[in-house]
Amino acid sequence: MSRRRLRRLLPVLILPLLAIAAWQVAIWVAAPREWMLPSPAAVAGAGWEARERLWFHAQWTLMISVIALIISAAVGAALAYVIARSRMARLAIYPWVIVSQVIPLVALAPLLVLWLPPFAAILVLAVLMSIFPVIVAGVDGLGAAHPDLIRATRGLGASEGWTWMHVRVPAALPRLFTGLRMAAVFVVSGAVVGELVASDRGLGALTRLSAGQFETPLTFAAVVLLALIGLGLFGAIAVAERLALPWTRRPTRPRS
């Protein structure tokens, strides 16, 4: 790693290092029981010891999160298109999409478990908790194309439908990706809530089981892994964005 990259990376580590230090100091000062608050070293040790068990559960959470994120992206983008394109849909559907977010979705979890098999219930919850930013960003993006771009193509004979596919949709992609990055984070929370309530597998289930048996270091390790999964999904979307939208990168060459 070059020195420059190292210097850019270091500031990112300041807060976590401070947090771990404060945590360790709290352990020294208050000396709590390990099942109340384990030390950072105890968490690392427990995590390493239970690595196979953690991996078993992490795979499950990762799989559900990825599937739910794909569903949110596809269904959210499609809904955004319909809402932006049709006045009727904008009036009939969009307000309810917004109202649906006022319901604390976590409270729906027990109901979903009642109605659906566990896997489906978790998936639905993860989708519900991640689709909203996709829809809102998509609708905003579809309205964001500069009017001159539409006038320029209509003025060369393009139909209204053509401008939707070739102007409004590509112009919406940067904002859509912003929504997707938010969805990537929310989808993990959704999966965990589902697993807490409805599953014996997944990191959400593991936090419930381990905390219930006072294996607190393992609970902490699971939480750290969950954060890493969220970061990973966020990063994956960012990479996809760079690949899909080369034109949003700043010019590498001075303007001539």
Added chain:
Amino acid sequence: MPAKGVQVPHGTDIRIEGVRLALGDDPPMPVLGGVDLHVPAGTVAAIVGPSGCGKSTLLDVVAGLAAPDAGSISGADSVALMPQRDALMPWLTLRANIALGAELASAPRDDVGRRADEAIARLGLTGFADHYPHALSGGMRQRAALARTLLAARPAWLLDEPFGALDALTRTGMHDVLRDLMREVRPTVLLVTHDIAEAVALADRVLVAGPRPMAIVADIDAGDGADPAHAADAVMSALRTAGALA
């Protein structure tokens, strides 16, 4: 360099009679107040008028993008409209942007690339074809917009303040580019500009538009036989008479 293969059909007059249009609701605001004009095939007419008087609206009506409340327009499907600034798609390379013109003209698929490359060469953009618009200068983007308009293969062009966003030096260069292109292709051109010198330099006639609701208040000869300084003075005094100068 001759534009072999770049063909634009000849011979469309632009003819507008008694066009009226009000925009907005309660109350509708009259924007076009009975516009009459006639641009004979293959000639260039400039429209000069105060900002907000309805020039862009008029071009929309001629291009068929807005329906007038009254009056008649001939040849809406034979015009290509080029809006203010370049209006290139930021997500397409220069070549793909230019090719849009041919695609919208329903050129045969395997012909589109060839025509785009010809237009790129014709407008001196060789070497920049694979750049995205944001990496190029205003002048280059404007050339690309002209190339796209050219490939639409329509006999009449409506240019809406095409060089309004360029610096003076680049603008003068673009005048030469456009003049050469028009001399070669012979389109019928309606050019909207707020630059009197530009109107006199490029057009055969300068039409002066009065303040909203718009009407044509003067028609001034600026062809090869006319004295440019004299034509510019005439445009100025017509604008003053119309109350178009603040």
